[in-house]
Amino acid sequence: MRVTLKLATSLDGRIATGSGESKWITGEAARVEGHRLRAGHDAVMVGVETVLADDPELTVRLPRSDEIRQPLRVVLDSRLRTPATARLANPGTMILTAAEPRPVGTAEVERVEAPDGRPAPAPALEALARRGCASVLIEGGGQVAASFLGAGLVDRLEWFRAPILLGGDGRPCVAALALAKLADAPKFRRVSAEPVGDDLWERYDAIR
Template identity: 50%
Template sequence: MTLKLATSLDGRIALGNGASRWITGDAAREQVHRLRAAHDVVLTGIGTVLADDPQLTVRLADFDGQQPGRVVLDTRLRLPQTAKLFKPGGPLLVFCGGDVPGGTRSEIADRGARVETLNRFDGPSVSLAAAIDRIRALDGDRILIEAGGRLAASALRQRVVDRIEWFRAPMVLGGDGISVVAALGLERLDEAPIFSRVSIAEIGEDTHEVYVRKAG
């Protein structure tokens, strides 16, 4: 499980008003496409879809492999009919809660997406743990998370992140910007997830850092 982060120097993914395109440069974004190509599935949340309208495909001139599957956690099934996720790409799977209208499910399914209901046993939203189990049951072993702060925090809190690919742009957005990781609810320092940095490199004007989870 890989968590991709693209932030300012101070760990912000957007201004307080939500403006975020583009924080990192062309070279960093090209590397993200290569990350997608190396994974079976790209996992995101509906908040990211509504804010950024991503396609989550590999768009490289030299790419001739299989597109990764796209998975969206969408508790109330708010995926817009105009979303770029409906453009050609890997299979699209949407996980929702059990209380969404049947008509909404069929409308999304009619656009070519697969819609499945998941339990909510780890919070008020669609369960990340259940989603991961289901993805792996469908042979999605290599999962790349490209999402906002809430889903990033959930993945870190549940300790399912094995690797972090962090792209930092040389800008500072300040405390009124949106944090890359939402609240973790930690009460002691020894509860914090700990990672070791294994590489750091310049990529265009940005910095690319790679971290792996420490055992224990």
């Protein structure tokens, strides 16, 4: 499974202000590239906090989008907090949970291994593989990013940085990794950097 983590942040790696405002940190050109990234993956994944905060659609919205195969939309939702009224609570969405499965709108709900109370990254990917997915784009939030980075499962970073600073009270793009040593930090090699509108688009490949 090819795992890509997409980040859209301020220069200091924040995805929202302390109050939770996040639309829009990056500009329109970066958002268009984000939709192209979605179109290039079999699945798009977010955590339930992103669903509760933003109620995203996670669809590909580009010119001639009706001709584009939409990716499977995936929500990691430990306690099944996704509202039945959410825009993701419909066919084409798979909710992976640690709880006893129950209906959430018309979305598919599957229980996966969750040793710490959250759906574990590897079993989540196995569930996607059973659905025929070979690639997944992780779009948020910070806890999901940290869990996949901590498990060493992220192959590529697609990082869009806006030329703004949000400060230490802003919400980080990656939650705590509980690193004791620098040697344990996930390592990446930058493969490209280019402007996209007023933002900077950086690409990194994992160093195994």
